[in-house]
Amino acid sequence: MKTFFDLSFRYKIPLWGSLLIVTTALAVSASLMLLDYDDLKQDLLISSSNLGRTLAKTLFSPLQQDDVWRVSEIVNAPLKRASGDNALQPEAILVVDKTMQVVVSTSPRAIPMLVGLRQLSSEYAALAAKIEEIHGDDSLIIDLPDSSRLYVVTPIADEGSFLGTLIIEYSRDMLLPRFYSAAWRGGLMGLLVLAVLLPINWYWGSRMSRPLVLLANRMGAIDSRGAAALQPEMYAYQDELGQLFDAYRRMIVEQERKEALERQMVQSERLAAVGRLAAGMAHEINNPLGGMLTAIDTLKSFGETDPRTAKTIALIERGLTQIGDTVGGLLVEARMKSRYLEPQDIEDVRSLVVPLARKKTLRVDWSASLAQPLPLQASLVRQILINLLLNAIHAADSRGRVACSVEFDAGILRMTVENDGKLLTEEQMTHLFEPFSPLSEDGHGLGLWMTYQIVQQLGGAISVDLHDGHMRFSVTLPSGTNT
Amino acid sequence: MLLFRNIFAGLGLLLLATSAWSAPNLRPVRVGLPHVIMDRQYILVEEWRLYLQAKLHRPVEFVIRRKDSDTMDQLRLENLDFAWISDYPYLRLKRQQPYIRLVAVPLYQGKPYFRSYLIVPAADDQTTSISQLKGMVFAYVDPYSTGGYVHPRHELWMAGEDPRRHFSKTFFTWSNRTVIEAVAQGLADGGAVDGFVWDSLAKTRPDLTGQTRVFANSTEYGVAPFIANRAVSGGDFRAMRRALLGMAKDPEASQLLTRLNLDGFVPGKAKLYEYLAKMLRDMDEE
Numbered sequence: 219m220k221t222f223f224d225l226s227f228r229y230k231i232p233l234w235g236s237l238l239i240v241t242t243a244l245a246v247s248a249s250l251m252l253l254d255y256d257d258l259k260q261d262l263l264i265s266s267s268n269l270g271r272t273l274a275k276t277l278f279s280p281l282q283q284d285d286v287w288r289v290s291e292i293v294n295a296p297l298k299r300a301s302g303d304n305a306l307q308p309e310a311i312l313v314v315d316k317t318m319q320v321v322v323s324t325s326p327r328a329i330p331m332l333v334g335l336r337q338l339s340s341e342y343a344a345l346a347a348k349i350e351e352i353h354g355d356d357s358l359i360i361d362l363p364d365s366s367r368l369y370v371v372t373p374i375a376d377e378g379s380f381l382g383t384l385i386i387e388y389s390r391d392m393l394l395p396r397f398y399s400a401a402w403r404g405g406l407m408g409l410l411v412l413a414v415l416l417p418i419n420w421y422w423g424s425r426m427s428r429p430l431v432l433l434a435n436r437m438g439a440i441d442s443r444g445a446a447a448l449q450p451e452m453y454a455y456q457d458e459l460g461q462l463f464d465a466y467r468r469m470i471v472e473q474e475r476k477e478a479l480e481r482q483m484v485q486s487e488r489l490a491a492v493g494r495l496a497a498g499m500a501h502e503i504n505n506p507l508g509g510m511l512t513a514i515d516t517l518k519s520f521g522e523t524d525p526r527t528a529k530t531i532a533l534i535e536r537g538l539t540q541i542g543d544t545v546g547g548l549l550v551e552a553r554m555k556s557r558y559l560e561p562q563d564i565e566d567v568r569s570l571v572v573p574l575a576r577k578k579t580l581r582v583d584w585s586a587s588l589a590q591p592l593p594l595q596a597s598l599v600r601q602i603l604i605n606l607l608l609n610a611i612h613a614a615d616s617r618g619r620v621a622c623s624v625e626f627d628a629g630i631l632r633m634t635v636e637n638d639g640k641l642l643t644e645e646q647m648t649h650l651f652e653p654f655s656p657l658s659e660d661g662h663g664l665g666l667w668m669t670y671q672i673v674q675q676l677g678g679a680i681s682v683d684l685h686d687g688h689m690r691f692s693v694t695l696p697s698g699t700n701t
Numbered sequence: 702m703l704l705f706r707n708i709f710a711g712l713g714l715l716l717l718a719t720s721a722w723s724a725p726n727l728r729p730v731r732v733g734l735p736h737v738i739m740d741r742q743y744i745l746v747e748e749w750r751l752y753l754q755a756k757l758h759r760p761v762e763f764v765i766r767r768k769d770s771d772t773m774d775q776l777r778l779e780n781l782d783f784a785w786i787s788d789y790p791y792l793r794l795k796r797q798q799p800y801i802r803l804v805a806v807p808l809y810q811g812k813p814y815f816r817s818y819l820i821v822p823a824a825d826d827q828t829t830s831i832s833q834l835k836g837m838v839f840a841y842v843d844p845y846s847t848g849g850y851v852h853p854r855h856e857l858w859m860a861g862e863d864p865r866r867h868f869s870k871t872f873f874t875w876s877n878r879t880v881i882e883a884v885a886q887g888l889a890d891g892g893a894v895d896g897f898v899w900d901s902l903a904k905t906r907p908d909l910t911g912q913t914r915v916f917a918n919s920t921e922y923g924v925a926p927f928i929a930n931r932a933v934s935g936g937d938f939r940a941m942r943r944a945l946l947g948m949a950k951d952p953e954a955s956q957l958l959t960r961l962n963l964d965g966f967v968p969g970k971a972k973l974y975e976y977l978a979k980m981l982r983d984m985d986e987e
Contacts, residue, residue: 286872287840287879290888327887331838332870 227430232423239415247408254400258393262368265306266386267357269296270372274357274384277313277374281321281381286331289313290322293384297324309367309389313374315382318346341365349383366390429453433466440473489651493671496653500549507542514538547664548653550671559596559631561588564624567600571607580614583621592631592697598672599631599695605669606635606691613639613689621688631697636690647682669693729760730937733772733784735925745960752954756944757937767875769845776801782933783941787925788974790845792981795971800931802938805945806924806969809897809962813973814921816896817848819856820884820913828891828916832860832867837890839868840883843875847977848895852919855980864984878902885912897924901962922980923973927966942968 225233273292280288293311313321314335323329329338336343341362348360349371360369370386432452453463514535517523523531564586575582603624610620614637621636642650649655651670655663673680678695732753734746746763754761764781766772769790775781776794783804786794794801806813821828828834831853842849850873854864872889874880877898884892896918903910927945929938948954949965958965 284872286870286888287874287883290883290886322888331888 227427228424231427232420235419235423236416239412239419243408243411243415247404250404251397251401254404255393255397258396258400262306262388262393263359266308266359266368266370266388267372269308270357270370270384270386273311273386274372274374275376277384278376278381281313281315281374286322290326293322294324306388306392308386309392310387312385312387313382314346314349314385316380318349318383321382345369345371345385349385429459429463433459433462436466485648485651489670490674492652493674496548500545503541503545504549507538507545510538511535511542547668550668550675556595556597558591559588559594559599560591561586563596563600564588564603567603567607568622570604571611574608575611575620578611578614579617580611581619583619585621585623585625587625588631589626592626594631594676594695594697598676599633602669602672602693603633603635605665606633606693609665610635610637610639610691613637615639626697629697631695633693633695634685634690636685636688638688641684641687641689642682650682651680727759729762730757730783730941731762731764731781733775733781733786734763734765735769735772735785735787742960745957749957752948752951752957753941753944756947757940769843773845776928776930779930779932781930782937783927783929785925785927787843787845787847788923788977789847789851789981791926791928792974792978793845794928798931802929802933803969803971804927804929804938804942805966806926806973807961807966808964809924811964812921813924813967813969815848815924816921817852817919818894818896818899818915819853819891819917819919820881820894820899820915821891822884822887823912823914824887825890825914830860830917831856831891832862834891835862835867836869838870838872838888840880840889840892841871841873842877842880842894843873846877846895847922847980848897848919849877849880849893851977851980851986852922853893855984856917856919858984881909881913885909897962904962920976922976923969926969926973 222230222233273296276292277289280292293313296308296311310324310329312323312329312335315321318335320329320331320333320335320338322331335346344362345360348362352358352371352373355373355375357370357372360371362369366389368388368390370388372384372386374381374384429452453460514531517531518528518535568582568584568586572582603622607620607622610622614620618638620638622634624631624633626632651666653664653667655666670680673693673695676695678693680691680693682689682691684690730753732750746765750761750763764772764775766775769787772781772784772786773790773794776784776786777798791801791803809815819831821834839853841853844850857864857867872883874883877894880889880892880894881899881902883889892913896915899910899913899915927941929941933941945966946968948958955965
């Protein structure tokens, strides 16, 4: 039984429905059959009493005249009807006189006239005893125990003159053929009903279970490969199932948001750790480096050096300067003071990059809506914007497009730069803002790193996403003023 | 189809007859027929009526009575002009009303005589004489039937038995055919019938006669006569006799005779009924 309850709703609902339909059909058929059997019995009682009364009335006169042949003709008439059409046909009819002696029977060979009813058999003796107890002149049905027959007994009497008794015998079995035919009809109707209802039920059941099964499959897949979305048209109704679909949809959205947040946090933490490491190392390197460069300076200004030594010193100096440059690149210091950002700064950046873009015959869509100076350091914002635009121009396809938009709204400066070049892979996106980015083919791979550090130090945020199928960098910077 | 042909033939006769009637409002001739002989042969009776109508040039009405005693009453009341009546009632009527005239007697197997058959159910292959049926149930035709009542009682009387006490029970079925049915069913252990009827039925309903066995037949006695009542004029009497005697020569009517299992009609004589009279005398039942 457990296995049945473990079945999918796809089978369970139709099976339960079928069980219910079959049970109902059986119950209805059975009760109809019982009713029919009762009707048959009632029919028998009515028709046999009617027959008894009619025959008894007709028999009075011939019996009075001892016209045995007329009596025989009268009792034989009901048996001569065509057999088969009337299941309620009597099996035999007897007429006995006052002393329980047979006057006429419809089977004279078995029950000849003049024989006493009591001498025929124990059953007839019991019947005779019952008949003698009867008072009144109406038909009576005598149901003897252990008898295969029913007896309908009618006194043959007129105005108090009693001549004898009419006995009509019915076989109990005769109801069976009619009952069977009724049962057969009932069964056939039942089958017909089943033939109509079962396919409907099966269709309804699978329709009912389909969304449930779908939901269950999707929920089962959440752990393994992330949740797949459910299209609203899969189940468009607002019943409990529809609410379940809605809830599932909301849950998926929540889940994705949470995962994105987690990814972002991990990334920022890593970048922060890398930043601290880089700054620490830069400081540690910068101190001795400054000393070494000062020493070389001193060495160059004092003392005669032979050309070989001078060449070596120059070599060391270039190397140390390169180290200093690199370390300086790593160590982004946003704390230097400069003037506030003005709308002209954005226009300056535009006039700087447009000639570069023209070399690649790129289209530049520019949209800047800055109307007033903002309390942001102009040189840092310019550096961010230039970095992003240079990258975009570099990445854009030849004859492609670069778009830039700068806007200020609700105290936040939002800059976006977009290009139609090759898309970044998931892996590349993850390590995008790290120093010595492998994306950089000809630079040192510190452009985006520096941009990121500057944005961080200004308390803003930088992100990359896909916008209309293009890579889009977005930077938001809080300006500290809301005007 | 035979039925329709017969009806058309009958209609043809009727048309002939109608043209022959000069006076349309002639009083119909009323003829009593015995139920015992004509039992259930309604089409045959109608065709015979049409034949007589055509021959007599007058309307003919047949009156079939269940019991011979009814026919006797009707003759006495002069409600009937002619009657085909059993021999026993004829004897009694003749004695009471000497004006009753014998018109014709039928010929059965070429002779104006019948026999009585004593029958038992086919299952009874022991009985060879009526004496063996002592204490049994016996079926008679009618108290006025020679073959179906007088003869079996005479047999018993001759054997020294009392016909009233020999059987445990006797009853009348009021026709020969039903005696055969009663014996076939087993309602009666034995019965007596006119042999003429049993032989006729043996041709048309062998299934019924097959359930019975004839164990004895009687001495010949006079066949049931066709008689005329007092009021019948000499002309009508002769016309009826001519019509009956002419049946055997008439192609249509001889068909009817064949179906009645008769050969024709002859003018009868009173001495045909002497044997019946003797039987009645023997039993003191005259």
